[in-house]
Amino acid sequence: MSPRQHPLLEMKTKNPWHRPLIICVAIVFAVAVIGMVTTGVIQNRHIRQKYKYGIVLDAGSSHTSVYVYQWPAEKENNTGMVQQTHVCNVKGKGISSYAGSPDAAGSALGECMEEARSKVPTERQKETPVYLGATAGMRLLRMENQSASDQVLASVENFLKVTPLSYQGACIITGQEEGAYGWITVNYLGDNFRKAQRTMGALDLGGASTQITFVSGVEAQSPQDFIHFRLYGNEYHVYTHSFLCYGKDQALRLALSHRLRALPETTNSTLLDHCFHTGYRKQKDLSDVYDSPCVSKQGTPTGTFIHQGAGNWSLCHQHVQGLFNFSQCAKRSCSFNGVFQPPLQGTFGAFSAFFFVMNFLNLTSGSLDDAKQRLTSYCSTPWEKIQKDHPKVKEKYLSEYCFSGTYILTLLEDGYNFTSDTWKEIKFIKKIGDSDAGWTLGYMLNMTNMIPAEAPDRPPLPHSGYVAVMVLLALLLPGLLFLGYRLFRRSGSASRKQIV
Numbered sequence: 001m002s003p004r005q006h007p008l009l010e011m012k013t014k015n016p017w018h019r020p021l022i023i024c025v026a027i028v029f030a031v032a033v034i035g036m037v038t039t040g041v042i043q044n045r046h047i048r049q050k051y052k053y054g055i056v057l058d059a060g061s062s063h064t065s066v067y068v069y070q071w072p073a074e075k076e077n078n079t080g081m082v083q084q085t086h087v088c089n090v091k092g093k094g095i096s097s098y099a100g101s102p103d104a105a106g107s108a109l110g111e112c113m114e115e116a117r118s119k120v121p122t123e124r125q126k127e128t129p130v131y132l133g134a135t136a137g138m139r140l141l142r143m144e145n146q147s148a149s150d151q152v153l154a155s156v157e158n159f160l161k162v163t164p165l166s167y168q169g170a171c172i173i174t175g176q177e178e179g180a181y182g183w184i185t186v187n188y189l190g191d192n193f194r195k196a197q198r199t200m201g202a203l204d205l206g207g208a209s210t211q212i213t214f215v216s217g218v219e220a221q222s223p224q225d226f227i228h229f230r231l232y233g234n235e236y237h238v239y240t241h242s243f244l245c246y247g248k249d250q251a252l253r254l255a256l257s258h259r260l261r262a263l264p265e266t267t268n269s270t271l272l273d274h275c276f277h278t279g280y281r282k283q284k285d286l287s288d289v290y291d292s293p294c295v296s297k298q299g300t301p302t303g304t305f306i307h308q309g310a311g312n313w314s315l316c317h318q319h320v321q322g323l324f325n326f327s328q329c330a331k332r333s334c335s336f337n338g339v340f341q342p343p344l345q346g347t348f349g350a351f352s353a354f355f356f357v358m359n360f361l362n363l364t365s366g367s368l369d370d371a372k373q374r375l376t377s378y379c380s381t382p383w384e385k386i387q388k389d390h391p392k393v394k395e396k397y398l399s400e401y402c403f404s405g406t407y408i409l410t411l412l413e414d415g416y417n418f419t420s421d422t423w424k425e426i427k428f429i430k431k432i433g434d435s436d437a438g439w440t441l442g443y444m445l446n447m448t449n450m451i452p453a454e455a456p457d458r459p460p461l462p463h464s465g466y467v468a469v470m471v472l473l474a475l476l477l478p479g480l481l482f483l484g485y486r487l488f489r490r491s492g493s494a495s496r497k498q499i500v
């Protein structure tokens with residue numbers, strides 16, 4: 001009998017797509033696939049990221065900078081999310097220089113505040129916090145003249161209060177806070193907290209103070225030099241010390257005053273300075289040296305002196321060493337001036353003037369001995385050649401690089417106890433990613449509670465992993481159903497064949 005004549009075999013060769021059940025299953029399957037793809041596309045379409053913003057004013061001794069930060073609105077507590085998007089340097093000197101005309105301190109911030117505001121979308125401005133932190137320049141002014149310092153702070157406060165932003169306050173931060181926030185900044189930017197990896201110490205050299213901060217396993221000898229942090233579920237025992245008057249401008253004043261002491265008290269006497277280049281000669285006011293609580297004086301010195309360079313690094317080094325007291329230490333170990341410092345630990349990020357000066361002198365890499373040799377040759381270069389080689393550099397900075405470089409080497413080696421071996425642990429840095437190394441970011445993270453003490457609980461899979469697994473399973477299931485159906489049919493028809 002031919003297959004055409006047998007009704008059962010005839011049914012077997014019929015096109016299965018004509019069966020209503022198969023058609024239904026195919027339609028449902030197609031709708032499910034289309035639905036899945038559409039949901040995936042809609043769900044993952046590009047959503048315009050919403051950002052939050054924060055502004056911090058760093059009112060330093062030498063100048064004020066305005067920093068704008070931004071971070072994704074829904075990821076506030078994920079570390080590494082805050083980025084610096086803009087910085088504006090306020091024209092003129094630091095706010096402490098307005099002691100004689102405090103009313104002008106606030107309006108001096110105008111241009112930069114306008115620029116910073118323009119970086120924040122209008123609808124976010126009302127909720128954008130603004131903080132001003134003043135550092136060593138204002139600490140010195142407060143020591144000298146509390147009412148002048150209050151008036152300067154009131155002036156900046158009155159100015160910032162009337163901007164459309166959310167003003168949160170202006171204050172003089174302590175040296176310890178300055179050191180700790182600088183340490184938080186470099187480690188936040190290095191993602192060391194979230195990854196629970198070794199932290200980096202922070203070295204900050206300003207105009208009026210300098211800070212050293214690092215994690216130490218040593219028991220606290222002087223509790224005031226230690227801060228305890230619990231960040232992201234990890235404990236940090238951090239040593240920090242700020243040396244007021246040991247920023248590079250105040251150190252230069254101190255050095256000049258030591259040398260002036262040895263001169264006869266006649267006006268316009270010549271001070272021969274080995275930290276300045278031969279050929280450098282300038283008449284300066286005594287008040288520029290003595291007008292600071294960092295410099296001891298009798299009465300109010302007035303008049304002028306001739307500042308003349310003599311370019312000799314080893315003599316300059318000796319003079320600079322004279323600014324520190326290395327002999328007295330009542331604690332187990334000291335940096336200088338009898339200040340406790342535990343043994344150095346780990347790598348260090350050295351920023352602000354540490355970077356400006358060492359970068360100019362090309363000393364950011366190489367050994368300590370190298371640095372000394374190159375500085376010896378730099379300091380002995382005549383002033384005329386230095387000026388010719390660097391016509392675009394500000395004369396004040398240019399004339400001071402020999403002193404500043406020598407001061408930095410002395411502070412790091414004799415002061416903080418870095419050696420030829422540990423020198424390589426110092427990384428001279430300006431920025432990490434797009435953000436400047438400095439205390440301002442750490443300050444804002446702290447004020448806005450953006451680094452939680454505990455790490456937030458996370459689902460075991462990241463979102464993308466979860467979506468991939470679900471899609472894979474969703475595709476696999478109909479496939480398996482179809483395979484099962486085919487197998488079922490095959491075994492069904494085989495048993496029917498046997499019956500036939």
Ligand SMILES: O=P(O)(O)OP(=O)(O)OP(=O)(O)OC[C@H]1O[C@@H](n2cnc3c(O)ncnc32)[C@H](O)[C@@H]1O
Pocket residue numbers: 059060061062063094135136137205206207208209210247248249352353356357360397
């Ligand atoms: O922290 P405080 O002590 O309050 O001071 P500051 O915040 O004003 O200090 P900075 O780090 O801004 O600058 C440190 C010093 O470096 C100087 N400086 C800035 N840019 C420089 C450059 O390019 N070359 C050399 N020196 C520079 C500046 O005048 C200060 O004396």
Ligand SMILES: [Ca+2]
Pocket residue numbers: 060061135205206207352
């Ligand atoms: Ca500073």
